[in-house]
Every structure is written in structure tokens, then in C-alpha cells.
Amino acid sequence: VQLVESGGGLVQPGGSLRLSCAASLSIFGFYAMGWYRQAPGKQRELVAAITSGDSTNYADSVKGRFTISRDNARNMVYLQMNSLKPEDTAVYYCNARKYDSVYWGQGTQVTVSS
Secondary structure (H helix, E strand, C coil): CEEEEEECEEEECCCCCCEEEEEECCHHHCCCEEEEEEECCCCEEEEEEECCCCCECCCCHHHEEEEEEECCCCCEEEEEEECHHHHHEEEEEEEEEEEEEEEEEEEEEEEECC
């Protein structure tokens, strides 16, 4: 099983980035997918999640700015991030979950700075 994130980078405050996660999972559509982030010195936190039925939930800090989506035909999950703030700076991780099986990607760095 592999989860490979891409799309991170350096962006100015107010800018946008789109993160992608490619998943080598059997029956991808059965998995709940999520994006987490971890800033230096802080615990990893949930940013956004999407269920197999396409229900979504978001951390309060990103509501209205970030959008999670999935493409089951391509085994992909995305995180569109708009109006980025310096406090969004972190390593962002893709997560897949089905029953007791949990998988993580290696992470992609997002830095918001002028």
C-alpha cells in the first residue's frame, strides 16, 4: 500500500495550493480519506476528511478556505487550499482508513510566507 502526496511548496499569504494524494489501494472507494498536518513542535492534527460516501468534515481553522475531494476512478484525493495563512505552514499527510487498517503517506511540505 502506498500513499504519495504531491503539490506542496512555498506560497505567499493569501495564495492557493492544491495537494494531491495518489493511493495504491484495492477498492479505493471503500476507504475514508483524510488530510492531516503537523507543524514544528505541534501534534499532528486533522485538516479535512472525506468518507466513502463523500461526506466531508473540516477543522474549524480551515472551514471556508480548504476543500477536500476524491476521484475514485483514479484513486486520488485532493486538498484545495485557498486564502492560505502563515499558520497553515506544516507538513501535510494523506491518510487512508478502513475498519482497523490505517495508512499514511510520507508528507509534503507547505510553507506560507512572504
